[in-house]
Amino acid sequence: MKTEPEVFSFDDLMAAPAKTTGWEGVRNYQARNFMRDGMQVGDKVFIYHSNAEPPGIAGIAKVASAAYPDPSAFDRKDPHYDPGSKRESPTWMQVDVQGVKRLKRFVSLEELRASKRLTGMRLLQKGNRLSIVPVTPAEWEAILEMSGTT
DNA sequence: GCCAACGTTGGC
């Protein structure tokens, strides 16, 4: 799951009450579907810092709720407000995400790209802009090893 | 700041 650290970093997540936050503001159907259909409570996720110097994976979190309607879509004052999303038929969903631990070592995008084990990784595909992308078990394991995290 | 890649919008 990507986040811009200047907006909300992995440290911000760890500092949040119960290390938990609603992953609001996703406004892409594929990314929404990954949250709604592809995630179970307890699933682990990597938190990736985009638009960062350097970009890369900062830490591990876990899915802490089933998908539920994203309240920011209903809020006129919110930058992610979407008048098309109604309370009775919400367009946008979110899950709660709970910080687990910082990677022992930050794994930069450059390192991810250099890893032969990660050549097929969705995150690394050309033109990928999805804010939520699946990670295979093999990719997960490779990244954990690269980060020195057990 | 640039710009490639991609998703969405809206006129037709």
Next chain:
DNA sequence: GCCAACGTTGGC
């Protein structure tokens, strides 16, 4: 339903 225009993402 097509597709040009536009907006956004995100690495560099």
